[in-house]
Amino acid sequence: MATESHTNYTAVWAWLLVLLFVSVGAVYLPFSGAITVAFIFLVAAVKAVMIAVYFMHLKDETQLIRALLWVPVAFFIIMTLALVPDIVVDRLGDDGAAGTHTSAH
């Protein structure tokens, strides 16, 4: 059980900080809002995967343990996407009796 893991944790940490500053800096780049948000979210996902794989030792773990992470994430994605037509799409139009959140507060 005391298998030595050969990861250089400090190196992983350094890269995590680099990615953090990349995402903070991305706000100042001249791309459109949607692209910047997507990029920042992607960087966050990469950081999360690095923490999971290296710090949480997923790279050494069994299929079952890995499934315990990716299956809920898959369900989360499915659930969010399934709710988009309902919550995000403004279905009733701009006639006063509008759908939710159409006006800026």
Place this chain on the structure above:
Amino acid sequence: MTYAAEGQTNREMPFAKMAMWWFLASEVMTFGGFLASYLLFRAAAHGAWSELAAHLNPWLATVNTVVLLTSSLTIVKAHQAMQHDDQVKAKKLLGITVILGVAFLGFKAVEYSIELSHGYTPLTHIFWSFYYALTGLHALHVIAGIVVNAVLFVHASKGKLTLARAEAAGLYWHFVDIIWVFLFPLLYLSY
């Protein structure tokens, strides 16, 4: 007395690790439900929330992210120390992890007080309701993690920390870190 931590029949895996992973799976779904709600409402606002989010302080949050990432490093190194049964080193690293966790909460408290003093309460707008609810729930998880890590710090100072518990606590703490890794950009950087 530990009841069942002494050995398995069929698998090499310690109970604590297996149990923690199952628990984390359910936590992914809980925070996922929260996050999905926030993401959907925000998307539905079609950019209207950006001007609200602009009142947040991304620099303080960046410092907090560095603090939390570093605490993940210290706790995984504590686990590594336990793989060599080095209770003294594990104790020091756990201690630093606890301090960093408290620092996170301290910065968060400062941040909350700045925002509240500007009049941004959970009732100001649904964006702020989400902000306080999301970061509040996360903070509660941080507090729980600090308590556990502090208890393990005490175990290590008596030379009684086990590898299984160090690993399980580490897994929980990394999870709390991962949640923040997502919360940070989604709240502070998305405008």
Place this chain on the structure above:
Amino acid sequence: MEHAIHPEPTTFLRKHVFSVDHKVIGRQYLILGMVWALLGGLMAYVVRSQIAWPAQKVVGASLFIDGAAGPGIVLPETFNALITMHGTVMVFFVAMPILLGAFGNFLVPLMIGARDMAFPRLNMASFWVITTASLVMLVSMFLPGGPAASGWTGYPPLSARESYTGVGLGQAFWILALALEFTSFLMGGVNLLTTAITMRAPGMTMMRLPLMVWMQMTAAVLFMLSVGPTIAGAILLLLDRTAGTSFFVPAADGSGGDPLLWQHLFWFFGHPEVYVILLPGIGVLTEVLPTFSRKPIFSYKTILWSTMVAGVLSFLVWAHHMFVSGMSPLMVMPFSITTILISVPFTLVIFALIGTMIGGSIKLTTPMLFAVGTIACFIVGGVTGMFLGSAAVDTYMHDTYFVVAHFHYTLFPTVILGGLTGFYFWFPKMFGKTLNRPLGHIHFWITVISFNVLFIALFRVGLAGHVRRIWAAVTYDYLKPFQGLNVVATWAAIAMLIGQIPFIANLIWTAFKGEAAPSNPWKSNSLEWQTASPPPHENFHEIPTVHRGAYEYSVPGSEQDWIAQDSEPSSTSAG
């Protein structure tokens, strides 16, 4: 390899109250579930009484109902509280404690050949958390404004603001009690999964496990992966109620929340939850039917893989509860398709269960009677689910008594008939005594006949347009012709309540005069039957070594018509 087992307790408190022994905890869950079943059943009695004889004094209820209209007369607000609490109590404080808490805790360590759960103290904690939840729920009924009255599904905006229902802290306590209940079962689920994966006896491969263990594991996984979004929603709802936020309450200028979000978050969990309840019920059948047919289970692998497929699909059907909610029409067809699809794996399971009985040497013991009754009634529930899964039909049927009858035809067979199957089957093992057989048979016939009369009547009134959650049908002219059926249904409900008296009598009689039960009265194969009734503190004097699956009945060439899982291997072993 042996595990350290907790030492045998000596004091009364440690033995019977604060025990870490899974067998004691399993019995504690059973008692909790049965007490709540009585309360939930009495609530249903009051509801049915009000519908059959509107605004008249409900016999026996004067002590508990004394409102503005006088003692024993149910006001609409009280009616709303009653149906809310009936649903909440039956799902969360009867079904889950009995099927998962009692059967899961008591049976799984025994069936896998372990001495206890992986985390005995966590197990004890989970029981006390649900006991706390029960107390919170009970207290909520006596707070000013009364208990929650928003339906067990708690839809906002009705549930989100005190001013809409007049219910004050009662609703918040309801949310809190549910949060505690969820916590209890999350703790239990972690425990059960860790136990089943890591603590099986030598030779107990995953494919030799009794199907009940697979069902409990799958149920735990479904619960743990689905409950999160509802916990998130519950926190948001609690904030709406107590902090004045508006996550689910729309504002006139469009800047508020979305009530539909609650429905999605709730049903994302709510649908897998009914399978969390169903699967252990099926698990009871997979153990009982082979035993009393003296035949192996018909296709272990079909049942196993169908269950897995159904488990995955169960996460993809939730919006069939929302066809007429005003949600996006784009979602209606996909969810209708997945709902109809999910009937396929369950049909395979039912066929396999029936196939287990065909050609068998049937022993009509009390558990077997209840098992057959469970399957027969469940089929009606399953088939009527197909009607509702078709969105076009559901447009008319939604929120009528047709739906009520449908889900009672799935939940009642699973929880009550299936629970009683398991109760009668494992009673000798759990309590070391033998129940009276004639009383058991009487209990079965009264229960199953009155159940069918009651809910067939409700199918009919539902088709006629009797909608759910209304205080009196006679307020509507078009429902007046069907009032007779409503009265018949209520009499059936009363008969069902009275029909539980033989059961209570049986328990009391057995407690004082019951014969001691042998270790294996039913000549069943799984490991729990190969130890004493009730099992000793450490479960087995020696951890058994397993040589075969759990269903080797009537194996050609063998001397007996059953072979215990830990019997020595021989030429007749199927491996």
